[in-house]
Amino acid sequence: MKIDMRRQLARQPFEVKIRKVGQLIKLSATMKSSRVREEAQMTQPPSRTPDPFQGRVSKASSDPVS
C-alpha cells in the first residue's frame, strides 16, 4: 500500500480505527476456522458410511428376462 494511503488511514478517528481492528480480528478468526475445516476435510479418512446401494441387486438386473 502506498505511503500516503497509509498515512490517510492513520489520520482516521481512533474509534473508527479500533472498529477496523475489530473487523480484522473477526476476519482473521473466520479465515482461520475455514482453513481448519478445509484441513480437517483433507485429512479425513475415507467415509465408513455403508453405501446404501452396495449389495443391493435391482430387480431389473436380477431378473433380466422380466
Next chain:
Amino acid sequence: MSDDSPTIPLADVLRAANELVSAGLIEDYALGGALAAIYYVEPFTTYDADIFFVAKDKTLSAGIPGIYASLQSKGWRVEREHLLVNHFPVQFLAASGLTEEAVRNAKRIEYEGVPAKVFRPEYIVAIAASVGRHKDLARIDQMLEQAEIDRTLLDDILTRYSLDLPKP
C-alpha cells in the same frame, strides 16, 4: 461483516481503569502497546490491550491482587496473564522507569466519551526500541513513517535511557 458489535470493548477497559484510579487501587494509567500505536498509525491486527499503571502499592505485588479482585467483581475473567472483558484480553502491567514516565506524560484523550490517557508517540518508539523484538522494530518503522514525532523529545528520551533506534 455486517455485525457492528465491538470486538474490542475499549471503552469498557478505559472505564474500568478510571474506576481503579477513583477507588485508589492505582495512581495513574495509560493505554500502551499496539492499541496505543494504532492511535497514531493505520489500524492493524492485535489481540489484546495493554494498560500500564503506576502502582499505589509500592510493594512487590504492585497491588495486582486488589486490581484483579476489583475487576473480577465486575465480571471480568482471568485467563493466564490476561483479564478478559467481553472475551477480549487485557493486560495490566505495572509501570516503572521508562514506562512510568510514559504514563505520567501520556496524552489525554476521550474514547467514546470516556476520558483516558494514551502513550505519546515518542514513548511508544522508545519503548519499542528498548524491547527490540522483530515486531517492535516494525512498529518503530511504522511510527516514524506515519506518526508526527517530536524528534527533540524522542532524542532526549533515547539519550536518557541509553537507547538507539535500529539503523535503517
